[in-house]
Amino acid sequence: MNAVISLQNISKSFGRNRALIDVTLDIPQGVVFALLGENGAGKTTMIRILTGSLKPDSGTASVLGLSCLKDGQAIRQQTGYVSDSPAMYEWMTADEIGWFTSAFYDDEFPGRYAETLMGFDVPPGVKLKNMSKGQRAKVALALATSHDPELLILDEPTSGLDPMVRRQFLESMVDRASLGRTVLLSSHQINEVERVADWIGILHQGDLKLVQPLQALRDSTRVVTATLEHGDAAVLMPRGEVLTEAKNGRQMRWIVRDLADDWRSDYGDASGVIKIDEETPTLEEIFVAVCDTNAVRPTQQREQVKPTSGVSAV
Numbered sequence: 110m111n112a113v114i115s116l117q118n119i120s121k122s123f124g125r126n127r128a129l130i131d132v133t134l135d136i137p138q139g140v141v142f143a144l145l146g147e148n149g150a151g152k153t154t155m156i157r158i159l160t161g162s163l164k165p166d167s168g169t170a171s172v173l174g175l176s177c178l179k180d181g182q183a184i185r186q187q188t189g190y191v192s193d194s195p196a197m198y199e200w201m202t203a204d205e206i207g208w209f210t211s212a213f214y215d216d217e218f219p220g221r222y223a224e225t226l227m228g229f230d231v232p233p234g235v236k237l238k239n240m241s242k243g244q245r246a247k248v249a250l251a252l253a254t255s256h257d258p259e260l261l262i263l264d265e266p267t268s269g270l271d272p273m274v275r276r277q278f279l280e281s282m283v284d285r286a287s288l289g290r291t292v293l294l295s296s297h298q299i300n301e302v303e304r305v306a307d308w309i310g311i312l313h314q315g316d317l318k319l320v321q322p323l324q325a326l327r328d329s330t331r332v333v334t335a336t337l338e339h340g341d342a343a344v345l346m347p348r349g350e351v352l353t354e355a356k357n358g359r360q361m362r363w364i365v366r367d368l369a370d371d372w373r374s375d376y377g378d379a380s381g382v383i384k385i386d387e388e389t390p391t392l393e394e395i396f397v398a399v400c401d402t403n404a405v406r407p408t409q410q411r412e413q414v415k416p417t418s419g420v421s422a423v
C-alpha cells in the first residue's frame with residue numbers, strides 16, 4: 110500500500126490525560142478518509158501531530174513520505190489544512206487574503222481561488238471580520254484547496270456551513286479523491302460522512318478502535334435481532350465479535366462483526382427463539398457500538414453463550 114499518511118505507535122499525553130494511545134495507521138493515496146470520534150477522542154491531537162505543530166511523546170509520523178517532526182514546513186507547503194478554528198487576517202477582504210496567500214504557491218492559485226469563492230457565493234470585497242461564520246469557513250476552505258494539494262486535512266470542515274454548501278463541499282472531496290488526491294477529514298457528522306468516505310477510522314478515548322474501508326465495514330458488520338418465546342428465555346449470542354447487545358421485552362438485538370456463515374444453525378426449535386433476522390447497520394449504529402463502553406467484550410462471549418445463563422440488557 111502506498112501510504113500518504115503513516116503513523117507508527119504514536120502516543121501523546123497532556124499531563125495525565127492520554128490523548129492518543131499507541132496509534133498505528135496507514136492511509137492510502139486517493140481516498141477520502143473520515144476520522145470519527147466523540148468530543149475529546151483525540152482527533153485534533155492526531156491532526157496537529159500530522160501537520161507538525163505538535164510533537165508526539167513516542168512513535169513516528171510521516172506525511173507524503175516526509176517526517177512530521179522534521180519537515181513540518183515542507184508538509185505544510187504540500188498539503189491543505191483547515192483547523193477547527195481557522196485563524197485568518199480579519200482586516201483583509203476575501204480577495205486580499207487570497208492575493209496574500211498566493212505568494213506562497215504556484216501561478217494557478219489565484220484563478221482556482223477566485224473560482225472556488227464564486228462557487229461558494231462568497232463576496233470577494235468584504236472584510237473577514239464582517240463575514241458570517243459560514244462565509245469565513247468557505248474562505249478558509251478556498252485558501253486550503255486552491256494550490257490543489259496532494260493531501261487535504263480538514264478538522265470538522267462542514268461546521269458552520271449550510272446544508273446545500275455542505276453537500277457541494279463533500280461531493281467535491283469525492284472528486285478530489287477520484288483524481289488521486291487524498292482527503293483526511295475529522296467529523297461528528299456521521300450521516301454526511303457515510304455518503305462520501307471510502308475509509309473510516311474510529312477513535313475512542315485516544316484509542317484507534319477501528320480502521321477499515323467503509324464498504325468492507327458494512328459487509329462485515331450485521332445487526333441480528335431475535336424474538337424470544339418469552340422475556341426471560343436464555344439465548345445464545347450470535348457467533349462472531351459481538352459489539353453490543355440490547356434487550357427490549359422479548360426482543361434481543363446484537364451488532365456483530367464477522368458473523369459466522371452458519372450462525373442461523375444455532376437457533377433451531379429448542380433455542381427459545383421464534384424469529385431471527387439479520388440486516389446491515391448504519392455507520393452511526395456501528396460508531397455507537399464501537400464507542401459504547403458498556404459493550405460486550407469478545408472474551409465474555411463464549412462464557413455467556415451457555416443456554417443456562419441469562420442475557421443482561423445493556
Ligand SMILES: Nc1ncnc2c1ncn2[C@@H]1O[C@H](COP(=O)(O)OP(=O)(O)OP(=O)(O)O)[C@@H](O)[C@H]1O
Pocket residue numbers: 123126127128146147148149150151152153154155193
Ligand atoms: N493543549 C492541550 N492541553 C491539555 N489537554 C489537551 C490539549 N489538547 C488536547 N487536550 C486534551 O486531549 C484530549 C483530546 O483532545 P482533542 O482536541 O484531540 O479531541 P477531539 O477528538 O478533537 O475533540 P473535539 O471533537 O471535541 O474537537 C482531550 O481530553 C483534550 O482535553
